[in-house]
Amino acid sequence: MPTISTTSPGDYNSGSDLSILKEFFILRAQLLFTTGVPKLDFEMVALYSLLIYARDNQGATASQTISIQIADVNEPPTFTGSLAQGDQGACGCPVSSRLVDVPASTVATVPAGPGALYSRNMGPVANERGTVVTATRLDAERAGFARAQSFSIKACDRDQRCAAVPVTAYIHGLNDNSPFCDQYVIRYTGREMIVEDTVVAKLSCRDLDDPPDTIHYVPSLGPVGSGQIFEQAPNAENVIRVTKELDYEDPEVVAVGHTYEMTISVFDDLHPSHTVTVTVIVELAPANDFSPVFKAAHYSFSVPETSGAVLKSSHTGFQEHGVELTDYESNGTGLTSVLLLVKTSAKSHN
Incomplete structure (x- = not known):
């Protein structure tokens, strides 16, 4: 800062007291310094006008106005989004999905010109908004897949003044796989009499998602369900059993035939739902149980x-x-x- 000199016409050697704004102070050596509190910021105040008063020990005064221009300095960009505080994002995404937005800005009031955002290991970043997108499919069920993906975002302005922020993305599983069943067609052949509560089918299905979703079994077509010839066992909806005794010679059985076909819908969740169908075929065979x-x-x-x-x-x-x-x-x-x-x-x- 400039040196301030004061001279009293009546007493050349007399000292003087100087008054100044809080942003500046003057030493007894008559040097003008900044206080540092508050910080001189071009974006806040670009020009200071200081009116300096000098008074000698006899009470005589003088004043002088000093103009101080604050020069603009191109400071590094700063991240303004939530990830600037080290937050974490999580998703399970196909290729080119939006992963997270990392907005950045420069504090310079003069436009810094085209800049660039970079990320390592994850994928490209849109310069305009700082949007990170995936370069490969993120599959949580793939063998050896790392659930935690760490990378950094670097923002630079025209003068290559840069700032970087670390990002950690935790990849969680999505319901993107259909249930898998050991058998999709189950056949049961039984000789008369088939007694009540006989199990004719046991469906074995599982979900391939990680973590797996709960599997549900719902009758779709055929004589299965409440009041039908077949039903799902209580507390075991994957088990199909007979609700009444089946006799090959029973007129009711003869009327509908001796082969029963039904379908069971197997799905993993409600929103969204992936469904497969299992077909159960039950055949009632005769037995030579009458003498001539x-x-x-x-x-x-x-x-x-x-x-x-x-x-x-x-x-x-x-x-x-x-x-x-x-x-x-x-x-x-x-x-x-x-x-x-x-x-x-x-x-x-x-």
């Missing part, structure tokens, strides 16, 4: 005597008489009729 029944309780035949009859392939010498039987299996298994062959021969009399 004769139509009559007793049969009698009148057979004439024969003499010299011999067995031949044409049944010569045989009388054929029939008896009738019925098999109550609905698929017609067993005998429906038999032939009774009666052989007679003459006896020798001595």
